[in-house]
Amino acid sequence: MTTELRVLRRSEWDLWYGKLELAFGGVGETRQERQLWDALTEVDRSIGAWDGEECVGTAGAFTFAVSVPGGAFVPAAGVTMVSVAATHRRRGVLTSMMRRQLDDVRGWGEPLAVLTASEPEIYGRFGYGIATHQLSLEIDSSRVRIAAPPGADDVRLRFAPVAESAEACEAVYLRTVGSRPGMLARRPGWERLPLLDPPGDREGASPMQCVLAERDGEVVGYVRFHNKPHWDRSGPAGSIMVRHIDALDPAAYAALWRFVCEIDLTSTVRSRNRPVDDPLLHLVTDIRRCGPTVRDALHVRLVELGAALEARTYRTPVDVVFDVRDDFCPWNEGRWRLSGDSKGASCKRTDGNADLALSVRELGAAYLGGVSLTSLAGAGRVRELRDGALAEATMAFGSDVAPWLPHGF
Template structure:
């Protein structure tokens, strides 16, 4: 970092910040994307490395709430992390991460940070654990047929323009968010970003479509957003080969969820369907008549970092009562290292420093991995990353576990 300057940017420097980010990610610098990002950008939470006045590395954080076991809690949404190829292997990323986490701790901001990684092998060395995964799949629409006993209701699906869809989509999402571990709250500016639909970012597909599921009394109980992309086979016998690109499917009732998928699978002239960022334990897999209909892949999604172990572990609730002393290992954020007594249950928790002997030894990275209740502590221990008696691992792991796999449907 000799002769380099690391500091937040001001708004006049945002175009250069965005240009560096776009170049590192191999994207064309577009005014539409810069404007979309500017709507949620927080310059006071940004970091940039300057070399002779030019931005060569970036990082940022957004102020959000993340639903954890127990409800929504403040989280630093780490984003816009990039290093120019001219400055690789010089420790810039490490310095950005260290400065960001140190600032969070010293300013007593969010005790937890979370991010989506551009590459899966980057962030564990900075103490981030893989806390949630996503299901991405493709299918022939004709195979997306629901079981005969799938729930059916009196509601109907209608297509509406974005401006009419927005308040209803917000209401459905807000109803689901507080109880769905992994969901992020969406302030108005984040909904603005969600509804932005510049043509140069559609990849040749249509504008975003909005489908609402409405009950006879007018209550909207679900919505789907999607695009279509048409292609035609060279043979007349094969005809249209269009694809339905599913983005969001959210519903507050099982019947609405089933109806939305039935609608999406039945769009004429589009026999293919894709879905990214889906839940790992998607109810759709239980609704399908043919469980092999989805050609699915599982990828990482949300990575979680406990910035302040004591505050972070005290911020969530626990499935069953737990009282354990943890010997936490944390080389990157050494203020977390040492022994902590965690006591909690479904109503709340405390986590304080203690001199009592430890029952388990675990890294901050792996505490981040189990923080949302996704991977279990038993699974982490099976990989050789937890020290302690098997019975203690099992009991503490049950306390950390969740009823459903965490799901974050939004890249930030």
């Protein structure tokens, strides 16, 4: 490989980002989108691969903190904008960028790296495990009703301009951050991301609309959505595309879902990203007519294994020794003793006998509590070396609620 890796210069951003767009099909983004990503890009945490004067690879890392079981927020590099030019595939460009990036993340003192993948098979070889999933729904709202709990009728709903209501919606989001593992504590500027509304993302639907849920004059929830009118030979058959929905209590949450499912002239409600244990599953009267599907979301990589496992707590007491394989970050290789409970944890190197053998990829998948070590063992990816150790670790790593990534990056 003859390419050179170097930290991005601010003056190179337009060229660098243009190469990213080209690698993802060559359809340019709107001016609004480009301006936002320009503002959010941390150039000192971004790298380019250069073949002479030509940029042939891109990779960046946002500064995030990720909520983990126990409620703490752990510093994490949000790996993003990764691409390799079609002319330079299979030359080691991606591997070299991943190598450089993980070395950098370790140098920054961040124990985790996280990403969302364009193709889920790419990043396992670099030690990333799929740690969260997202639920998509296509609700037949002509047949499905929302069985709202008491108090839903007391919630006032009103339309509000998207821009003018942004601050109130962001306040609701901030109050829910940390309620599930996998959520992101964001730096200033990220509150602009949910407001992006490029026409190309609407699939022919209306500009984004917003409805606020209020109780006693306080905003307790919101939904942002698109309305796509349609008529067939039988009459109106429009659809609602839910972009964001959040609420501070069950009654407000149900009231918002009931609203979108009862909008006139529509018969379908689509939502692409909900937690896999979303309470909505228990509000709908017919889950079979909601078309639930699940796909991967957040991929997690333990960069500093000991620090990462010490940063979260454990649902039940645990004392196990992991024999860890990590071909890409060899500083994590070896045996680690994890002991902890709901109050805290210690994870140190040991010469003791191993209880479980696995790779760092499996630990990344299980880290947020949404993927069972037992299920990974069933796939042959975790080996139990001491009877009972697998059940002990599985219970300890679990989370009371499914981890969830509310938005991409």
